[in-house]
Amino acid sequence: MGAMERVGDLTTAAREYLTFRLSQEEYGIDILKVQEIRGYEPPTRIANAPTFIKGVVNLRGTIVPIVDMRLKFNCSEAEYNSFTVVIILNLRSRIVGIVVDSVSDVLELAADSIKTAPDIESIIDNGCILGLGSVSDRMLILLDIERLMSGPEMGLSAD
Template identity: 60%
Template sequence: MTVSNGQNSANNNAMAQEFLVFRLGQEEYGIDILKVQEIRGCDRVTRIPNAHDFITGVTNLRGVIVPIVDLRLRFNLPEAKQDENTVVIVLNLNDRIVGIVVDGVVDVQSMDVDQIKPAPEVTSSLSSRYLLGIGVLDSRMVILVNIEKLLSREELELMDSMTEALAE
């Protein structure tokens, strides 16, 4: 009996996943740490005409033109002033480099599968499209985002054509 419990514990540890936890307003969100390339301060962004409102522009990251998405706008949250805590998380999404603006990074958190609860059923497109679930950590709850579903295929293609045009 003890051996079997130890094996279950080892299996649960093997299924743990690490998330980068960040803030948007008063809420904490988490994304798969393996998608994160780097965390940077908010640099100057060049606004692109006729881009979606949530695409705040592009920046040059060591010779690579990177589109920047403001997650507050993408999630239809109230716009906030950027301050010294505001950062850009640079992500590698299916061989595309994208930056996301967040209010601040909290920590890196490891979660076992039993700490991740299904997202509640609501009519918001956010939950059905972006959410992996809710991470429950003692008194904290972290909204886990499937960051690869953040942008539709069409939006990614639009950003690709935008960055290609700027690179020429």
């Protein structure tokens, strides 16, 4: 145990996660990466972009790429309705929007309520899954959203 305790607050402190739904699954991302939540508005398409990049929007003078997480994770359908939202993320080197089915809430998870994700073949690179969080009867897939958005297949490198 000693090493964990010595690190201090970083590993043992509870962290807050914004939870959102994609199809039947519920995901969580670090609330500190979230800049704002907006209603969905159709973005301007970009030629030759991957299908999950819906295009770009102009957000107060900043051109923001919009990634549809439902298409990225191969969900069966990507229906746009009044619940569809865009989470604007402020990542180290850029601002990116992700389209999700709906935002649920903000949950505080203690380190001991987060379990290691099983090592199984998945559409999501295992390195992008921080773990599985459990809150009462809910199971959250906790994403390293910064790592997920900076993968080479995203085509969103800051260079």
